[in-house]
Amino acid sequence: MSASARFAPRAVLFDLDGTLLDTIADLADAANLMLAELGRPVRSQEEVHSFVGKGIPNLVRRCMTEGTRATEAEIETAVAVFRRHYAVVNGARTAIYPGVIETLQALRGRDIRLAVVTNKAEAFTLPLLERMGIATHFDTVVSGDTLPVKKPDPATVRLACERLGVAPTEALMIGDSANDALAAQGAGMPVLLVTYGYSEGVPVDTIECDGLLSNALQALDHIVTA
Numbered sequence: 001m002s003a004s005a006r007f008a009p010r011a012v013l014f015d016l017d018g019t020l021l022d023t024i025a026d027l028a029d030a031a032n033l034m035l036a037e038l039g040r041p042v043r044s045q046e047e048v049h050s051f052v053g054k055g056i057p058n059l060v061r062r063c064m065t066e067g068t069r070a071t072e073a074e075i076e077t078a079v080a081v082f083r084r085h086y087a088v089v090n091g092a093r094t095a096i097y098p099g100v101i102e103t104l105q106a107l108r109g110r111d112i113r114l115a116v117v118t119n120k121a122e123a124f125t126l127p128l129l130e131r132m133g134i135a136t137h138f139d140t141v142v143s144g145d146t147l148p149v150k151k152p153d154p155a156t157v158r159l160a161c162e163r164l165g166v167a168p169t170e171a172l173m174i175g176d177s178a179n180d181a182l183a184a185q186g187a188g189m190p191v192l193l194v195t196y197g198y199s200e201g202v203p204v205d206t207i208e209c210d211g212l213l214s215n216a217l218q219a220l221d222h223i224v225t226a
């Protein structure tokens, strides 16, 4: 894989948490409000950072079980408590990463269709995109509970492509973790990874991909007009 790999995609699919939006402060706040309410020790933002990537049920499970124990019933309750708190704080301390807006505008200017493919549940994804003022950039959104499976299952990116009317091989994925890379690769789609996001404690430069981006704008260096 070359650092200067170039593509002429008809569509670009973006991961959300850690790629478009820096959501970690709100996720950590909701996690710690949940843990405090359940009388459990709170987690550092760094710990929560390494738990993000496979959706809310997995994040809550890890908060409840890493270095400690919880029953399945306790985890189920914790997921409901987390969702109640996250609904309130979702977006409050979230920031759009540098270069994201300019990148979305540049891609739209080239008539490239845009989608979000996230493992975040739809009830939080859609209000967050609205709150951050970026919802109108996207032609479709596939969330963590849109299908019975999440990334890394390639069905997620295939659904986005189907909705956009492009073949997976005509699209490009931009993400921050192995979940994004595996979903794209499973559908035969090239993938670029940002180095500033959340990758479950795995160094992003050890994940097989078609290029690394330290700013979203660098995606444009990999995209040639068809």
Ligand SMILES: O=C(O)COP(=O)(O)O
Binding pocket: 015, 016, 017, 018, 052, 053, 054, 055, 056, 059, 117, 118, 119, 120, 121, 144, 151
């Ligand atoms: O909700 C998560 O765990 C991660 O969401 P993402 O797929 O947008 O990175």
Ligand SMILES: [Mg+2]
Binding pocket: 015, 016, 017, 018, 019, 053, 175, 176, 177, 197, 198
């Ligand atoms: Mg992500």
